[in-house]
Amino acid sequence: MSSYHLMEIEFEHNRQKQVITPVILQDEIDTILIDCGYPNFVPLLEEAANRHNVTLQSMTKLIVTHHDMDHVGSLAALKRAYPHIQIIAHELEAPYIEGQKKSLRLEQAESTFNTLPDEDKPYAEQFMALLESIEPIAVDQTVTHKEKLPWCDGIEIIHTPGHMPGHISVYFSASKTMIAADAVVIEDDKLAIANPQYTMDMEAAIRSVQRLLEYDIEQLICYHGGLFHGHVKQALQQLIHNYTCP
Incomplete structure (x- = not known):
């Protein structure tokens, strides 16, 4: 039986209160963390995991959705503390995570x-x-678009570029849950594009939102905003309309 846990972590950054939402997927064999926060976040991750009766020691894999510092900041520290963890990322992101590219x-x-x-x-x-x-830290396994992985009753990797070229979202089929990372965020209870002024390719970002609509989504989790409360398909369609219709 597989399950997921939202690891809401509150903290202060640049004198502002912020919240990020890494996610843990879990079954009888694997405990998979998706993204790991800023540098020095290992204690915060441990505390958040413990709230769900999960220990980081039990973690088997860590999926990195992209190489922004709030998603990979504690990656090297986690690998040192728990060297058995397998690091997974999209093939386009791996060179940046490993330090081969700036x-x-x-x-x-x-x-x-x-x-x-x-x-x-x-x-x-x-x-x-x-x-x-x-x-930098070595990536143990690279993944590609629509790659299906057998862990936790089956997850699917969705390449959702725009925010970053190798950005991925993760579809957790057992509960029809889309872990969108920064493909979309929640602002004022509505879906939005994450930091449009810093998005690498806005056209690609909108196409990635359209790509999410190909999936049967009952729960949508954003790294910034947590669990979306509302009709997911309508909200995604409205977001696309906002950016494509003047």
């Missing part, structure tokens, strides 16, 4: 730095330093 978010920040007002540059420098501090 972070696209860092390249983006560097390319806009000189256009910033002087008062914003210290924050930008701090942001870039944090990105540079993310430790």
Whole structure:
């Protein structure tokens, strides 16, 4: 019997209260964590897991949806603490996670730095330093679009680029649950595109929302916003309409 747990983690970042929602999938064999927060989040992850009577020691796999620092920040620390964990990511994201290629978010920040007002540059420098501090870690298994994996009664990888080129969402078929990561977020109880100003490819991001509509979704979980309360298909269609119809 498989199940999932929303690991809502509240914290303060840049003097603002924030919440992220990593997810744990679990059956009799595997405990799979999807995304792992900022650097130094291992204690917060342990506390969140314990609230669901899960220990990180029992974790067998960690799926990384993309290489933004709030999704991979504690990846290396977790691998050191629990070396048996298998790290899984899309084949396009692996070179960034492993440090073979410079972070696209860092390249983006560097390319806009000189256009910033002087008062914003210290924050930008701090942001870039944090990105540079993310430790690379080897990816044990790469995945591709529509790849079906047998864990937890079956999960499917959905390539949902736009936010990042190798961004993935995960469909948990046993409960018809879509773990969307940053393909969509929840803002004011509505679905939205995550940080449109920083989205690498907005057209691809909208196509990825359309791709989600191909699945029978009863629960939609966003990394920023948690569990969506509402009619999922209608909300996804409305989001597409907002961006494609003037």
